[in-house]
Amino acid sequence: MEADLLQCYGIDLTGGIMRRRTARWLRVKILGLLATDSRLLRAVAKPDPAPSAPVIPETGE
Structure with missing residues (x-):
């Protein structure tokens, strides 16, 4: 999921962004990944x- 978030949204999870975001924000991003061709x-x-x-069919020969 980390690679998909980076590729599809440009979101780098290594910067601590998850501490500043809500569960709803993450849910919306995950649903978006499930709506597109993602890993x-x-x-x-x-x-x-x-x-x-x-x-x-058998010919019976």
């Missing part, structure tokens, strides 16, 4: 079901 979204999203193999 966080890929980490928590359910994988797409694998496509099923086509069924080839």
